[in-house]
Amino acid sequence: GAVVSQHPSRVICKSGTSVKIECRSLDFQATTMFWYRQFPKQSLMLMATSNEGSKATYEQGVEKDKFLINHASLTLSTLTVTSAHPEDSSFYICSARAFVGTSGRGAYNEQFFGPGTRLTVL
């Protein structure tokens, strides 16, 4: 399947600093990428949909000024957690949509996940 990388895998920072997380599709182009947040023992919560060349679409309750998303190319989306606080500590996972084929009812896509970034804000 398609490969998605994420960097860094783990980051520890002080409260008030900003942290940038990169999500890359390595062997395919992704016009759409997704950013999820996962708290311990909980499900993946969609934060925003990142579209190449346009503004991201944020889910209700997610502060766009706090979680800045930039999808500058077809293989890279970045999430910047600005002025991070301890409550922002979480596991952040990106995914990228890849076109995988066609069926009798039209084209379809699948999502491939990055390995995740564990953010700890002290």
Place this chain on the structure above:
Amino acid sequence: GENVEQHPSTLSVQEGDSAVIKCTYSDSASNYFPWYKQELGKRPQLIIDIRSNVGEKKDQRIAVTLNKTAKHFSLHITETQPEDSAVYFCAAYNNNDMRFGAGTRLTVKP
């Protein structure tokens, strides 16, 4: 928007028994239903999926069924093994985004 519910939240079975996890969805436009297995601290891994034009799909010990009329789909694992222990997520996808169920923590006791 889509809303996916998943049950049970935890499931404990004896090795060799079967495990069944059920999900319901709300958006009739959803047409793709993947199941993911996630081990602690790792990314979700796709284990099986089903599209809306199929009612059942099987891959060795894993099978998924879909009832579009009732808007529910299920994951079946037969002959469970300790390495099947993980958190399983269902999801519903409608070409715009994917919504996940809350997850089921499966424990297979040897």
